[in-house]
Amino acid sequence: MPYDLLIKGALVYPGEEPPRVIDVAIEGDRIAALGSDLAVDAAAQVVQADGLLLCPGFIDLHAHSALEPFRDPLLVPKIAQGFTTELINPDGLAPAPVDRARWQARRAYLQPLEGPGPETWPWSSIDEYLQALAATRPATTLVPSVGHGSVREYVMGSEQRAPTAQELEAMRWEVRAGFEAGARSLSFGLIYVPGAFADTAELIEVAKEAARFGAPLAVHVRNESDLVLQAVGEMIEVARRSGAPLHLSHLKVIGHPHLVEPLLELIDQANREIDITFDQYPYGAGSTMLSALLPPWSLAGGPATTLARLRDPAARAQIARDVRRGLPGWENIFAAVGPESITISHAAPPRSDAIGKSLAQIAEEREIDPLEAALDLLCDTSLDVTMIDHYASEEVVRQIFRHPLHLIGSDGIFGEHPHPRLYGTAARVLGRYALHEGLIPVEEAIARLATRAARRLGLTDRGRIAEGLRADLVLLDPARFIDTATYEEPRRTPDGVVGVWVAGRAVWRDGAPTGERPGGVWTGR
Template sequence: MRADLVIRGADIEDGDQPSRAADVAVTDGVITAVAPSLPVDACGEEIDGSGLLLCPGFIDMHAHSALRVFHDPLQHPKLAQGFTTELICPDGLGPAPLRPAGATDRRRYLTALEGPGPDNWDWESLGDFLDAVADQRPATNIVTCVPHSAVRDVVMGGGNRQADSREIAAMCAEVRTALAAGARALSFGLIYAPGLYADTAELIALAEVAAEYGAPLVPHVRNEAAAVLDSINEFIRVSELTGAPLHVSHLKLVGSPDLLEDLVGLMVDATRRIDLSFDHYPYGAGSTLLSALLPPWAADGGPAAILRRVHDQGERLRMVRDMENGLTGWENLYGACGPEGITVTDAAAPRQDTVGRTLAEIALAENLDPAVAVLDLLRDTQLAVGMIDHYASETTVRTLFAAPRGMVGSDGIFNPHPHPRLYGTAPRVLGRYVRDGVVDRREAVARLTSRAADRLGLDDRGRIAEGKRADLVLLDPATFVDSATYEDPHRTPDGVRRVIVGGGTVIRDGEHTGLRAGVVTRTARSSAIPGY
């Protein structure tokens, strides 16, 4: 047989079956044979995999790379840890669909999370946006969600009100168009504007469209703190009523450790009634927009309205009061994490000097109340500030991670001082968590590969078998572990010998080759995976 590439004698692990030593042959970007001692007459490259672990390319189920690819299509932090496919536009947030008049506001709101993207946002539909992404020739494979907040903004703008029947119908049409254009899930971010203003009836209507395609609902639920059980139950009910699969984003518990047992029990019990899964990043801190610290009413009207409020003295006093005292039912991250537990990861001019400092440190240096410092940062940067928020113990994180039907999402954000998950998520799971017995190796690999591929209906990848895409990760299991920290986050893991995308080597011994072999999924899924 002829092959472009042969990997000899690696220990193959794809989460589906016991690991086994075998050779893998690749031709024209596809795995063509998997067997011990493959007879190969002509080969472009042969790699000795003895003593190494060979896995399918990892799938990042929560990636904030939608606009990053326009600035840096190489995606080195993701590929260097083995992620070859990224699911973009989670949390209901994304650059498309877009109404042209709302482009400035959307860019302003997303910049701290996704980056600004290209100078000109010349797309409107999600399909047009995916065409623009494909034109960048990204090094990773790109799969997208339909972002609910973007859909709501196109139809209703940024206002705090319930949708009427005509607007519900228009949103359903937008979701259906996006799913037909290749989106594989419907994401929600019910702490972000304007999605946070949706009622359950709106969620049900949109979920019915997702169910037609077997597309999972992927929510950042309304409250991941004291009201987390009610918030997840809202989506369990939506799934029960519509038949849409449910995939909870970054399952977590913000404070409230007394709810840990109940939360795990809720997830386990729900799997008996609905098609339920979740993703998780293995850290006790999150990272998002600094504006997420504001009370929900402050976002009414969209980013321009937020900016008006942070300039208005009366509104500032009201926001400070609510941040310090809380509101019924609101997940108050400022109150849960405290100023000393929140670090600025990115800030536009003229506040770049605050990057890497906590709110407590910034407030002390400026002789301000920390809540006032938040408003000043948002005012001075036109909302372009990102943060890390420490909310849970390692014990809580590991207990949730071990729950059944889990997958892995980095939730990595490309900030100047990023959360270490941008570089360390996969090696922390497959290195540290496996070694510590949180999950076994087969389960860890399944979460990173085959289970995620099945969830997104990607039947061309996620396993090492004939006919699958040659997206592969070859690593040294003895040294593959995370090294990125909160203090020093820009650290790629050791032990990555090769990362292969579409049959081509993208990472060699931790270094990027410059190859941009990723593809953008544009085919619609038509049904759920049977027996998931």
């Protein structure tokens, strides 16, 4: 039979199995045949791939691409490193569901992580949002999560209280509607408002809806610093009592390396009784909105209320006292890493001059206290600031990376001076750690990037190279494939990516995007 594309002579890593040199034929959006000597004259296009590696398309399990396609549907930083599928709406934060009267406040809160999206948001429900997102025709396949925090805000606003019985039932209904619209996980962000205001009992009840669909809970836990064991323990209990699988987002320990070993032991113990995995970006620095430095009470009520508090002398003084002294159970990032380790990666005008500088540098230039410098930045930009916080050594990163339950999530945030993980995650995992340093076997790295990630989300049509599966493929030069993005020059694409195909169509070739946008939005329909 005729083929649209024939990739000849590559060393093919099919998923979790050992590699072999084999030809791969593609017809339409599917892998049509695998063979040792498929006929060249049967194909419209032939790629001679001797000496190259062919892998299943990579899956990013923590992607901040919920609104970026409205600006750039090519999603170049992702396809340039081989990501063909992305799980969006992490950390409990999503553009929908949203009250039509409050969409501007939602956009203002999400903007440091997700960008603004379209000039006006034409959606309210999750299904309406997914239709609008699909209309952008993204290059990658975007798989939605239901964001618990967004559901909570839609139902009961940003209030710091427990839901009524009626509100809890309404939240469960919205979560159920999200899964029926195509979501494949339920995400929680327990350091972000209003998710931070939910108690364990609320989490359990909402998680029961994920259990009904066999979908994992993708969780940014309450505390990744001194109380990380308790925070992870809480979610293990939520998974146990709800029956839902558990997937811990960007597993880390901020500023307390002695807790890494007991944390991994806790996960091993939990693995004996619940379905648990975690993802990690392979860097010792994180990135999030600068407002994450503020105590949770100061964020209640939404962005406008937070800004009013920051501009009120008495409230601002209380915020500063709480940051300096800490609050019970609160993850105090400023205290954990210090202003020297917090760098501004995005700041809206008129404070764009702060990009690339640490809070300590900004404070020195302005001759003020570093915490006051951070509060000024938030005021001056209406909270539209993103930071990079350096919290762990490379040794700690690798200690977590070696764990067998480890999967990959870039957590990449688009921006002028992003964290290098946006451009470098997959190449650092497979290129640097596996191919060049042998930290884990190459087939293990590919399984984590593709096969096991697809299995985690229940995506049975991708993640492996096999006949009949979706033709999401990555062709690499193993001698050259490595991450090149750095904190100083973060917008550098990896070397050695020869080609990337999504649904059988090339989206990256010869070091540049092709302009093709075959990905779409996963709805399960």
